[in-house]
Amino acid sequence: xxxxxxxxxxxxxxxxxxxxxxxxxxxxxxxxxxxxxxxxxxxxxxxxxxxxxxxxxxxxxxxxxxxxxxxxxxxxxxxxxxxxxxxxxxxxxxxxxxxxxxxxxxxxxxxxxxxxxxxxxxxxxxxxxxxxxxxxxxxxxxxxxxxxxxxxxxxxxxxxxxxxxxxxxxxxxxxxxxxxxxxxxxxxxxxxxxxxxxxxxxxxxxxxxxxxxxxxxxxxxxxxxxxxxxxxxxxxxxxxxxxxxxxxxxxxxxxxxxxxxxxxxxxxxxxxxxxxxxxxxxxxxxxxxxxxxxxxxxxxxxxxxxxxxxxxxxxxxxxxxxxxxxxxxxxxxxxxxxxxxxxxxxxxxxxxxxxxxxxxxxxxxxxxxxxxxxxxxxxxxxxxxxxxxxxxxxxxxxxxxxxxxxxxxxxxxxxxxxxxxxxxxxxxxxxxxxxxxxxxxxxxxxxxxxxxxxxxxxxxxxxxxxxxxxxxxxxxxxxxxxxxxxxxxxxxxxxxxxxxxxxxxxxxxxxxxxxxxxxxxxxxxxxxxxxxxxxxxxxxxxxxxxxxxxxxxxxxxxxxxxxxxxxxxxxxxxxxxxxxxxxxxxxxxxxxxxxxxxxxxx
Numbered sequence: 256x257x258x259x260x261x262x263x264x265x266x267x268x269x270x271x272x273x274x275x276x277x278x279x280x281x282x283x284x285x286x287x288x289x290x291x292x293x294x295x296x297x298x299x300x301x302x303x304x305x306x307x308x309x310x311x312x313x314x315x316x317x318x319x320x321x322x323x324x325x326x327x328x329x330x331x332x333x334x335x336x337x338x339x340x341x342x343x344x345x346x347x348x349x350x351x352x353x354x355x356x357x358x359x360x361x362x363x364x365x366x367x368x369x370x371x372x373x374x375x376x377x378x379x380x381x382x383x384x385x386x387x388x389x390x391x392x393x394x395x396x397x398x399x400x401x402x403x404x405x406x407x408x409x410x411x412x413x414x415x416x417x418x419x420x421x422x423x424x425x426x427x428x429x430x431x432x433x434x435x436x437x438x439x440x441x442x443x444x445x446x447x448x449x450x451x452x453x454x455x456x457x458x459x460x461x462x463x464x465x466x467x468x469x470x471x472x473x474x475x476x477x478x479x480x481x482x483x484x485x486x487x488x489x490x491x492x493x494x495x496x497x498x499x500x501x502x503x504x505x506x507x508x509x510x511x512x513x514x515x516x517x518x519x520x521x522x523x524x525x526x527x528x529x530x531x532x533x534x535x536x537x538x539x540x541x542x543x544x545x546x547x548x549x550x551x552x553x554x555x556x557x558x559x560x561x562x563x564x565x566x567x568x569x570x571x572x573x574x575x576x577x578x579x580x581x582x583x584x585x586x587x588x589x590x591x592x593x594x595x596x597x598x599x600x601x602x603x604x605x606x607x608x609x610x611x612x613x614x615x616x617x618x619x620x621x622x623x624x625x626x627x628x629x630x631x632x633x634x635x636x637x638x639x640x641x642x643x644x645x646x647x648x649x650x651x652x653x654x655x656x657x658x659x660x661x662x663x664x665x666x667x668x669x670x671x672x673x674x675x676x677x678x679x680x681x682x683x684x685x686x687x688x689x690x691x692x693x694x695x696x697x698x699x700x701x702x703x704x705x706x707x708x709x710x711x712x713x714x715x716x717x718x719x720x721x722x723x724x725x726x727x728x729x730x731x732x733x734x735x736x737x738x739x740x741x742x743x744x745x746x747x748x749x750x751x752x753x754x755x756x757x758x759x760x761x762x763x764x765x766x767x768x769x770x771x772x773x774x775x776x777x778x779x780x781x782x783x784x785x786x787x788x789x790x791x792x793x794x795x796x797x798x799x800x801x802x803x804x805x806x807x808x809x810x811x812x813x814x815x816x817x818x819x820x821x822x823x824x825x826x827x828x829x830x831x832x833x834x835x836x837x838x839x840x841x842x843x844x845x846x847x848x849x850x851x852x853x854x855x856x857x
Contacts, residue, residue, distance in 0.1 A: 268701050272843065277688045278333040281710040284337040286717060288324050292317045292340065293718055297725050301351035305359065308353035308487055308747030308793050309500075309650070310689075312418050314696060314831045316345035316439075318425040323436030334426050335706045342697045342711050343718035346394075349672075349693045350722025353686030354390055356650050357657070358730055359754060361678055364741035369757060377671050385605050386679055387723045393630070393683030394690045394719035399594040400631045401638060401691035402586060402712050405698050406637060408525060416641060419699025424703050424825075435830035437673060442834025446484040447842035453482040454846075461743040475512040477530040478535070479800040485843075486801060488835030490808020491828060494816070497809045499787040503794020503800035507538045534796060537768075542795030543751045544772020549788025550651025551773070552780025553636050562717025586712045599627050602683060609679050610672035618667075619676075623662050626680045629656045633684070634691035641692045648789055648802035649688055650748050654755055657681035661759055670760045678752075690719055729844065736847035747797050808832070825853030 279285075296313040304310040321340040325331045361378040364370060409416075425435070453462035465703045467478025490497055508530065516527060526533040603623035607614050633652040642645055655676050664673035694715050730739070737743040740750055757763075772792065779788030794802055815824045 274422025274830040278335050279284065279331065280335040280707065281339050281553055281714060282336055284325065284329060284331060285336045286343060286714070289340040289343025289714070289718060290319060290347065290721055292324075293721060294321050294530035294725050295837070295841070296344055297348045297722050298729055298838045298844055300348055301355050301560070301726050301729055302733070303489060303836055304352060304355045304483055304744045304748075305739065305744045307481070307486065307805065308797050310355070310695060311489060311492060311836075312345065312693065313348035313351075313620065314341050314345040314418065314693070314700065315425060316837070317341035318350075318422050319439055319833065320433045321579045322425070322433055323440075326480050327433050327436065329534070335450055335701075338426055338697075338701055338704060338706050339710065339714045341426075341700070342411055342714040343695060345693050345720040346690065346715045346718030346839070347725070348765050349394060349690040349719060350390060350686055350726045351377065351687040352649060353393070354682055354723065354726045354730065355677055356653055356748040356781040357685045357752060358386070358727075359734075359746040360752040361556065361675070361738040362730075362734050362738075363416040363746065363749050363753040364674065364757065366738070366740055369753065370428070375671055375674070378675055381675055381679070382609065383727060383810065384588035385609055386682065387727055389602065389605045389683040390686045390721050390727075392598050392605070393685070393687035394723070395594055395716070396598040396602075396627060396683075397634055397687030397690040397696055398715055398719065399598065400687075401587060401634050401694050402591055404635065404638065405585070405695070405708060408695060409702050413617035416696055416699035417769075418641065420695045420703065421825075422696070422700040423703035426700065435826065438827060438830040439834035439837070443838030443841070444486075446488070446835040446838030449482075449484050450839045453844070457482070459743075460737055461488075471529075473516075473710045474530060474535065475508065475516065475527040477508045477512075477799040479803070480807075481798075481800040481804040483801075483804055483839060484835040485839035486804040487808040487811065488832035488839075490805040490810075491812045491815075492836075493805075493809060494812040495809065497790070498798075498806065499790040500794050501802050501806035501809065502787075503542065503757075504799045504806075505789040505794075506791070507534070507795055508728070508799055511538075528855045530799065532702040534798070539748055539750070539754065539796035540768035541775075542792040542797075543773040544752060544769035544774075545779070545788055545792030546651045546751060546772075546774035547654055548773030549768070549780045549792065550648050550655055550776075552777040552788065553648050553651070554632070555780075565843065584708050586770055599623050602626060604681065605683075606676055606680055609676045610668070613668045613672040614676060622680050624664060625659065625663070626656065626684050629659075630684055631689075632688040633688045635691040636737040637688050639781070641696060647689075647692050649685065649692070650751070650793075651789055652688055653748075654679055654752060656684045657752060658759065659757060661756060665760070674756055674760065681752075686723065690715070731809065732847055733844070736850050745792065745798055745801070751796065802852050 293313070296316055300310055300313055318337060318341040321337045321344070325337055361381065364375045365379050370376070398527040440829075456459055457463070457539065462482040464480040464482055466480055467474075467476055470478070472478050493500070510525060512533065526536055531836055585777055603620045606622050607616060607619035632657070637647050637649060637652065660680055661673060663675050666677075694712070697715065698708055700706075701708060733739065733744055739746045740753070745753065772795075776788040812824060812828065815828050
């Protein structure tokens with residue numbers, strides 16, 4: 256028999272488990288692993304967003320690690336079960352962008368540089384349970400509004416959702432997923448060790464390499480590198496499209512600054528010796544204006560989709576009541592309508608309770624209703640942007656929402672009360688928009704692998720409550736150790752929101768700079784190049800050391816794609832880059848906890 260065993264003997268030696276019935280999908284192992292990975296990813300990406308000014312999706316990271324745990328440890332092989340894991344994990348992470356883009360503004364407004372008189376000192380003493388409840392309510396509202404649009408955006412419009420396609424590819428390759436998990440863990444250990452070495456060698460929690468000074472270059476060129484493997488990892492994941500982020504910084508320091516030197520105008524020349532002063536005085540207001548202009552342009556461009564969304568809601572309602580197959584595929588439309596009505600009521604109650612006697616019932620109801628309408632409009636826009644370009648105008652939408660709410664709240668209320676209530680509702684809106692976009696990405700992944708939409712929708716609701724509990728604690732810990740808005744944690748989106756709020760409250764808005772930036776951002780919104788207006792605006796007011804290091808990651812991805820091939824980039828480069836983010840972020844947050852505990856005991 257040439258050493259070969261008969262088939263019966265082989266079967267006896269290596270018995271196989273035979274599964275009957277549907278694949279395991281919405282199971283307790285998937286839920287628990289999703290919560291665990293979601294907590295870790297929310298901490299990692301939340302920390303990264305406070306440094307870089309934008310967030311990234313956690314779905315790919317959760318899918319890779321999910322195979323490492325579900326298949327490598329628990330010996331489970333169901334693709335749709337891992338899909339539920341990544342859906343829950345990314346839902347937990349949805350709070351990291353929504354809350355990190357809004358709540359840090361309250362802490363930044365209380366810093367001595369912005370509040371020398373202490374007028375805003377009470378802003379950081381907000382009611383924490385109310386803030387968490389507002390963010391959870393926002394997440395529920397965002398999901399309830401966007402779920403009925405699944406058929407329109409995915410089945411009928413066939414939007415690409417590149418992020419969802421990438422996650423589906425990981426879910427379909429469980430063996431490769433295990434290998435990617437090992438790459439991720441190894442890169443995380445390297446990034447954590449590098450971060451600790453960098454802060455010890457430089458003596459700073461924000462380690463920099465002043466390359467320009469060593470080369471004898473003028474200060475206004477600002478050639479300084481942020482020693483952060485996490486930033487390089489984010490740049491690698493963003494790839495070629497992320498170069499627009501760097502473009503904003505290069506325009507500021509390598510084009511506009513030399514022009515200002517050549518023109519030699521009084522009052523500006525002094526700023527050229529201090530790149531940070533140049534950024535705060537000139538570039539940051541223009542960048543904020545670009546964010547707002549790009550977001551407004553996106554709204555105008557998306558008007559046809561907003562109108563078609565009304566039709567889609569009506570069609571969803573008819574399908575749910577007239578088609579038994581549709582009822583089994585989707586969550587009941589009546590339940591979603593109930594969630595929206597209940598969400599408005601809860602949001603109005605939170606708003607009314609947020610600042611005591613200064614808030615009237617009618618104002619609280621108005622802010623809640625306007626906020627809910629904005630959740631729906633912005634959720635549609637963000638979902639379409641993600642479907643077409645994998646880019647989200649989340650920050651611009653939040654800036655506009657808080658501005659509108661603040662204008663309403665200022666009448667008859669003190670400035671601190673108006674700010675706090677507006678930011679609380681604004682945080683709920685920001686989380687809602689983030690959850691809406693994440694839901695559509697996950698539903699696209701499920702569509703490609705044959706998952707049941709209703710189970711994914713339930714999974715997203717199961718995950719959305721945990722993120723706000725984790726992120727609010729993370730915000731307080733990081734602020735206590737590093738101070739939000741400082742060089743260690745720039746919190747660029749919070750800075751932008753704080754600047755806008757301060758300008759409105761003090762009636763001292765640098766209008767001409769905002770208008771100039773808004774005009775440029777609006778023009779870029781109609782350029783056909785996706786979200787470059789927001790990215791360039793971010794590059795305008797971000798610290799340039801971070802921009803330079805991030806661009807190195809973009810260039811590494813371009814070189815890897817060209818010379819090593821896209822297969823290498825996707826199967827080796829992406830998990831390594833994700834590991835760099837997780838490793839440095841977890842060590843950075845852990846180091847903050849260690850410093851706080853050490854100070855408490857000493």
